[in-house]
Amino acid sequence: MSDLLKFDLLSASIALKNKEFSSLELTNAYFEAIEQTSALGAYLEIVKDRSMDMAKASDKNIKNGTARPLEGLPIGVKDMFCTKDVKTTASSKILENFCPTYESTVTQNLWDDGAVMLGKLSCDEFAMGSSNETAAKGNVVNPWLKNSKMSPGGSSGGSASAVAARSALAATGTDTGGSIRQPAAFCGITGFKPTYGRCSRWGIVAFSSSLDQAGPLTRTVSDAALMLNSMASYDKKDSTSANLEMPDLMNYLDKGIRGKKIGIPKEYTQDGISEDIVLFYEKSINWLKDSGAEIVPVSLPHTKYALPVYYIIAPAEASSNLARYDGVRYGKRNEAASLDEMYEITRGNGFGEEVKRRIMIGTYVLSSGYYDAYYLKAQKVRRLIKEDFDNVFEEVDYILTPSTPTTSFELGKKQDPLTMYLNDIFTVPASLAGLPGISLPVGLDKSGLPIGIQLIANSFDEPGLISTARVLERSAEFNFIADGAAK
Amino acid sequence: MSNKESIVDIPTVNKIARLSRLNIPEASKQNLTNDLNNILGFVAQLDEVNTSDVKPLASVTGHKLPLRSDKVTDGNIEDLVLKNAPESSSGFFVVPKVIE
DSSP, rough: OGGGOOHHHHHHHHHTTTTOHHHHHHHHHHHHHHHHTTGGGOOOOHHHHHHHHHHHHHHHHHHTTTTTTTTTOOEEEEETTTTTTTTTOOTTTTGTTOOSSOOOHHHHHHHHHEEEEEEEEEESSOOOOOOSOTTTOOOOOOOOOOGGGGGSSSHHHHHHHHHHHHHHOEEEEESHHHHHTHHHHHTTSSSEETTTTSSOOBBBOOOOOOTTTEEEEEESHHHHHHHHHHHHOOOOSSTOOOOOOOOGGGTTOOOOOTTTTEEEGGGGTTTTOOOHHHHHHHHHHHHHTTTOOEEEEHHHHHHHGHHHHHHHHHHHHHHHGGOSSSSSSSSOOOSSHHHHHHHHHHHHHHHHHHHHHHHHHHHHHHSSSIIIIIIIIIHHHHHHHHHHHHHHHHHOOOOEEEEEEEEEBTOOOOOOOHHHGGGGGTTTHHHHOOOEEEEEEEEEOTTEEEEEEEEEESSSSSHHHHHHHHHHHHOOOOOOOOOOOOO | GGGGGGOHHHHHHHHHHHHHHOOHHHHHHHHHHHHHHHHHHHHHGGSSSTTOOOOOOOOOOOOOOOOOOOOOOOOOOOOHTTTSSSEETOOOOOOOOOOO
16 A cells, blocks of 8 residues: 555654655555554544644645654554543543543653654553553454454553554553563564653653653664654653753664673573573574673572562552542542442442452552551562662673563453463563663564563663664564554 | 461452442452452562561652742643533532532
């Protein structure tokens, strides 16, 4: 169908500036792609009129020579970001009619830099899930092996599916325990969770505030750099925002890794990890070695405790954050005779099963008599996990791990919550330590599903992480396109 | 974690649901109880870790919470504040009657 879909974010940006095509033409091509791939269910809402207006304004800027960094590039937005006058539901029934009167800082940054909004992308409800199956309006499908109905991962499943299916040039995501990196790995694209504090959380629907962080899902590492350049900013409206200038990541694409030390943690090669992933993990180690890096075996001894810590801290913070959905100020209300009954029925009907489970866990671990035993204990072990990383970064510059223990699985196959939680075993530790991590595709497994590898850096070393990821990307030469992608 | 011998049962689920202001249908209570026990059983492995000299970590930002001067920075947006309310009247949110 459209040759325009072949351009990635960076090459499209150059082509737009060279006037090879207009933003309006590019945006139209994406609306055709959205239609063509609608069976994947990635979009919850499209905003075609607004997109067209934004594209026309971009074309004017390009013509006048006043193009901004993302001028005219059509992107999708995870439904966790509040978008002014555009419905924002967090994939939850309780917010099904919520229409924010303000814009999140991250999306405002993107529009200020010229990006064109295509629409809102599905995710797990309140970003709680690893398969996109907890979304109130139903799961999203992975465009890989499209006839097998594979999971796109989660919680940024709509974002990952749309970028892989070429129905968005790039997309925003949020990552609390792996929600950018795991779906990126499942869908064969790049997902970048920056350091906690790099992107403002203002206007992002809160799940677990000490962990939530926004980042891009893109086709390439360069695209991730371009997009994160715009998303990141210091914001006085978020008290955890880092008041630290991020260098222009585009200057770090070709710095190489000669002389850098890459740590290989022994705790990340455990039973239950698929053979094909082990194979590509070993290949990745060799690629980095061949590119001039020194490979150093390291140990992060508290790794196995990361998931238990996460499944105390994240639900605890969620139970507190989600107390705001009370049927009074916004969101859906079910009427009842008394105020308490109104709260209970509204929340009982408005939240899905996984969200209710996590609120219950969170309330339990914070309740009188259990706070010290669970919540305080988890916060202490969280410190030990962070200290493991601090120690290792005394010795090495980056850490290489698989992104996930397995490739994508069929939708509907994992019913037990605990089994589902194990998907995030390799992404949760860096989240707990607040570190930046990037997942990029390096190959396909025997059944033809993408394999993701993760690189982790020390806090605020996004530039070096981009340089390293680029080296790996060039060695892996992952040029496959999903069979379910728009053509 | 000496408190953990108490395994979640249906009365506990009722109590937690009440604290969470969540209406849980009778039919789902047994499954929910099982799920909670599985998850709490899983996180109990933290008992193995000696944390006697470890301070809890609540924030990874590495900076102190910034303060701002106590000034009004916006306001006069009553319409916007009430725009998404399920029910409002005369500039107020409306809730079921709470006093007789």
